[in-house]
Amino acid sequence: MGSIYQNSYITVSATNSGNGSARCLVERRKPIKIPYENTTKKEFALRARKILDHHPAADPNGGPARPVGPLTFRAWALQEHVLSTRVLHYTATELLFECKTTYRCECMPDRKAYPTTPSLIPKAVASKKLESVWQAWERIVEQYSLRALTVPSDKLPAISGIASKIRKAAHSEYLAGLWKGNLALDLLWHASIPPASSGSAFALETWRAPSFSWASLDVAINYTLLDDEERETFTPTVTLLASSITPTGLNPMGAVSSGSLTLRGPTTTATLSSDQSPEDCTYTLLIKGTSTIRITQDCCLVEISFKNEEGGQGNTVRRAQPGEPLGQLRVSVLCLSVARYDNVVAGLVLGVSEQNPKAWERVGTFAVGTEAFQNAEEKEVILV
Numbered sequence: 001m002g003s004i005y006q007n008s009y010i011t012v013s014a015t016n017s018g019n020g021s022a023r024c025l026v027e028r029r030k031p032i033k034i035p036y037e038n039t040t041k042k043e044f045a046l047r048a049r050k051i052l053d054h055h056p057a058a059d060p061n062g063g064p065a066r067p068v069g070p071l072t073f074r075a076w077a078l079q080e081h082v083l084s085t086r087v088l089h090y091t092a093t094e095l096l097f098e099c100k101t102t103y104r105c106e107c108m109p110d111r112k113a114y115p116t117t118p119s120l121i122p123k124a125v126a127s128k129k130l131e132s133v134w135q136a137w138e139r140i141v142e143q144y145s146l147r148a149l150t151v152p153s154d155k156l157p158a159i160s161g162i163a164s165k166i167r168k169a170a171h172s173e174y175l176a177g178l179w180k181g182n183l184a185l186d187l188l189w190h191a192s193i194p195p196a197s198s199g200s201a202f203a204l205e206t207w208r209a210p211s212f213s214w215a216s217l218d219v220a221i222n223y224t225l226l227d228d229e230e231r232e233t234f235t236p237t238v239t240l241l242a243s244s245i246t247p248t249g250l251n252p253m254g255a256v257s258s259g260s261l262t263l264r265g266p267t268t269t270a271t272l273s274s275d276q277s278p279e280d281c282t283y284t285l286l287i288k289g290t291s292t293i294r295i296t297q298d299c300c301l302v303e304i305s306f307k308n309e310e311g312g313q314g315n316t317v318r319r320a321q322p323g324e325p326l327g328q329l330r331v332s333v334l335c336l337s338v339a340r341y342d343n344v345v346a347g348l349v350l351g352v353s354e355q356n357p358k359a360w361e362r363v364g365t366f367a368v369g370t371e372a373f374q375n376a377e378e379k380e381v382i383l384v
Helices: 002-007 075-083 117-126 130-144 157-170 180-187 195-200 228-233
Strands: 011-013 032-037 043-048 087-090 095-098 103-105 239-247 256-274 284-287 301-307 313-319 329-341 344-352 360-369 377-383
Touching: 002 075, 002 157, 011 075, 075 117, 075 130, 075 157, 117 130, 117 157, 130 157, 130 180, 180 239, 180 329, 228 329, 256 344, 284 329, 301 329, 313 329, 313 344, 313 360, 329 360, 329 377, 344 377, 360 377
Parallel strands: 011 087
Antiparallel strands: 032 043, 087 095, 095 103, 239 256, 256 284, 256 329, 256 377, 301 313, 329 344, 344 360
């Protein structure tokens, strides 16, 4: 499907329609008419109509235009928007046009170059900077994570067309939503859960992707935002030793049935604690010799027991399923350093996998001062 939109001359988007049975053409709200007289008693009429804030940023480096309508909340529609060369949007208030260089609407007729969604990937590729390609992907995934799917298993297929474009531009291996060529930054995605709803984010009931992938959850996600100085000092501390991603079908960028990464990097054990309740899920991490810090959890977590390799019992933590009781926890976890920048160590909080006690599952991310990893142990870690 991605090639269809990519090769279309123009894509007509029913942006005001949430599904195939909703109307595309709607009756417009009539403008307000205000009659008035000037100083010479000549009669005039002032007309005004309400418009939606869909305009692009005035800054050429700012965000793209924001067409408004039910279609903008559907996950599949994003790659149609990104891959199309030109898009004509039918919205509730007016027609909007986007191409790779500009954006025009009925309420903003000036001819200027503006950032648009169809220009995201072409501009990144034209810059000939690999970093620009990764940043375009990150921006797209962040927007994609805000959208809804009717079929949950479509999480990776619905963005596979865009992933194919990125692969051609970056010549990098795709790892269930992550890229081998940008692995450290990609691993550091984090869930963006507002405090008011922190108790309502849970793991999926049906497995969809390995825990290291943002596709394993249905939450809004963000990537680590680095300023220029931090980007210059950003240094990966993990090495990818092996990867195994098994697609469920013929599309190598689509749905997966299993996945694992074997990494080597600095690790340290820590204690994860929480007095969580259904209304508030917050977690603190204590690494020996440092002060307590807050982690960014992937969702609500629960403490569980598991059988270790020797056949004994141990305790670990994993993402909570909907309906599971939440309560206090205090459990040992593994912290894996993924990168260093500006005297900060950023990494993953890991719990032992229930299915494979030799492997680990991601439960959140952390950022601490470099002193916390002074006595870290280089270790080989399998993420699933």
